[in-house]
Structures are given as structure tokens and as C-alpha cells.
Amino acid sequence: MRRSFHFVRAIRGAARRSFASQTRGNRSKILLGVGAGSLAAAGLAIGCNRRWTTASCLPRVYADSPDSEKEAKVSGGSRRRRFLQFASCQYNGEPYMTPQDFLESLSFSEPTARIGRRKVDEKEMDRYLRKVPPVSKNSRTFFRDLWKDGLVSYPEYLFLTTLLTKPKRQFEIAFLMFDRDGSGTIERKEFLAIERVVSKQQEGKEPFCTTSLLVHLFGRNGERLLNLESFSRFMDNLQEEVLDIEFHEVSRGLPVISETAFAHLLLHDSNLDHSEIDDYLQRLEQRSEMGDGITFPQFLDFAQFLNELEDFAVAVRMFTLAGQPVTQDEFQRAVKSSIGKRLDPKLVQVVFHIFDVDGDGKLSYAEFINVMKDRKNRGFKSRDAPKGWEGFKHCMRQKMMK
Incomplete structure (x- = not known):
């Protein structure tokens, strides 16, 4: 209850600041901020981590990628570690997940085997965006239908995982707070303001790019309005798609587990x-x-x-x-x-x-x-595993118990 109160208070405060800045003529664009679910990866223990797989629930000990570890230290530490581990693409110098990467990061302990990140050019990016359906055709297979043909930024990753771990009504309240005229719809810039509040990002920064999610919700040029019914359906379908994957990974095609x-x-x-x-x-x-x-x-x-x-x-x-x-x-x-x-x-x-x-x-x-x-929280807020000598002993204990 207290967390819900702080969440709503943050939304209200941001709404007041956003609207006040607009009346002063401040038209600075808002960073494509998305979600605040800080994803805690299992702690580094002298080059080895403990992970869990959904299918078998067995721990694995393996070495982290030096590049991903270096990136994580430079750009936010453990909050980015899991995103960087699964992000298989690079566009304009920034790491991105594909929809496939996003789903696998929620269900598996390790990403699909690859060497480095695949660089996405403008032609390929245009093909991705043309493939995205409008939000009116959203379904619980949205991310699976796009699969490798799309990009998910780090802020979007945080936002989407937050949608999975917070009560739905909190986001409905946020939506209504930014619906200034009471029309039941919001524009793209208002949606980005909601994302910025949730992810605690700063104002005045540009999004890295127009992503598949933004095109899905607002169109290629941000020409469409998003209503609460469509946003609510998107949240429900996201939740159900992730759970459907998790359930059927265990059931192996059977109707029960x-x-x-x-x-x-x-x-x-x-x-x-x-x-x-x-x-x-x-x-x-x-x-x-x-x-x-x-x-x-x-x-x-x-x-x-x-x-x-x-x-x-x-x-x-x-x-x-x-x-x-x-x-x-x-x-x-x-x-x-x-x-x-x-x-x-x-x-x-x-x-x-x-x-x-x-x-x-x-x-x-x-x-x-x-x-x-x-x-x-799907382990996103679990405490980090011990590091250094204590981490090494923890790692060895887990390995010996298998």
C-alpha cells in the first residue's frame, strides 16, 4: 500500500512538472525512458555466477562475458548486466535486444549462443518497423510474432519488466494522470513522460531511436493516440504471453504441469x-x-x-x-x-x-x-550473490551440491 502511494505521488509530481514546463514554452523532448524494475543478475564470484533455468531449475556456473561485464561497470553496474548479457544487436552504437532476446531473458538463465552483437543498418531497421502491427491488432503472441525482427532498448526492457511485476491499476492511474483533457487518450510524448517517471530517467534527452514498441503503440511517426483500453489490453497480453511461454516450456506441450x-x-x-x-x-x-x-x-x-x-x-x-x-x-x-x-x-x-x-x-x-x-519480481530484485572470497566459496558450494 505504501509503495502504491509513493508510485502515485511520483506520477502526480512528474505530471505537474511536465505540464508547467510546457506552459513556459519548454519543448525539450523526453528520453525514451522505460520501466524501473531493476534486474538483479546473480552475483559475480571470481568469474562465475549461479543461474537458474526455467525448464530444469538446475543451477549453472559459467564465466561472464568480459565485454558485457565491462559495459555493465561503465553504464550502471548490475542493473544492466542481464540486459547486456542477452542483447544480441547493436544500432547506432547502442546495444538492443530483439523480441526473442527479451522473452528469453525472462525464461532462461543464458542467452542463445552467439559471438558478439549483430549490427543493424538503416535498411534492416526500416524492415523491422514496417513489420510492426498497430496496437489494435495486439495479441498475446506479439513478441513471438516479431521474434528477431525488432529492437527493444534498455529503458523499454525496464519498462516492460515493470509491467510484469507491478499491479495493473498503478499504470492505469499513471495513464489517467497524463490524460490532461480527460479524453481517454494520450499522445506519444505523454506516454514517454510516463515511462520516464517509472524509470526515473532525466528530462531533456533524446530516445536512441524509434523502436518497435513505439511504432506498435503510436505509429511510425507518432500519429496515433493511445487509449486506456488498448494500453490495458497490451499489459494483459504481455503478462499472458510471458506466462504462456513459461508454462509450456515446462509442460512440454501437455495441457497441465x-x-x-x-x-x-x-x-x-x-x-x-x-x-x-x-x-x-x-x-x-x-x-x-x-x-x-x-x-x-x-x-x-x-x-x-x-x-x-x-x-x-x-x-x-x-x-x-x-x-x-x-x-x-x-x-x-x-x-x-x-x-x-x-x-x-x-x-x-x-x-x-x-x-x-x-x-x-x-x-x-x-x-x-x-x-x-x-x-x-522474477528474481529482478533478489540480493546479489556474494563476491570476492565469499563469492568463490558460495560458488564452490553450489557446484559441489549438484
């Missing part, structure tokens, strides 16, 4: 070590009779619930402060208060089997919230 696979997906972005994760999985397998599995709609509902985790935490905290145990019924009531509906009972039962430490049928609240925060 096992309860154990679902637990893996919840735990693999956490700061838990391998032995701790094994304890969770063993607890689940000992207490649960493997049933029909988890369907994609159930998985999607749970992901949407996680985006409202702050409201849920407030509701559940009321029970804990009153000394009341968090049973499945109280859990469902708190879920409904935050997202307006209950989760599938079988899904909730699986969650309790994982996070009921004492086996008394009650949720271990603090443990559940901490792990779910990591899952919600």
Missing part, C-alpha cells in the same frame, strides 16, 4: 539454496497425493494474484496481528479481497502443502511472503 513442477516455478527465482528447495519439494511430495496437475488458467490466476501481493499481505497481516492462524479459508478470503475472486481450491491446497512448515494446516506467513516476493 505437475504439482511438483508448479512448486519449482514458484521457488526457482528465490534466494533459497538447493537443499532448502529440496526440503520444500519433499514436503510437498510427502503431504500431497499427486492429482490432475495445474492447468494454464490456474497458473495464470495465481500469477495475477502475485501482482497484487502487497494488498494480500496487508489483508493477511490483519489475521496475524490478531493472533489468528492463516487457514485455507482465511487465505482465500484475503485473496478475494485483493483480486476480487478466489483461487482454485486444489491450487491453494498445493500452496499450503509447500508453505505449511509445521504440518498443522496453517500457512507459514512470513516464509510464504518472502518467497512469493522473489517469484513476483
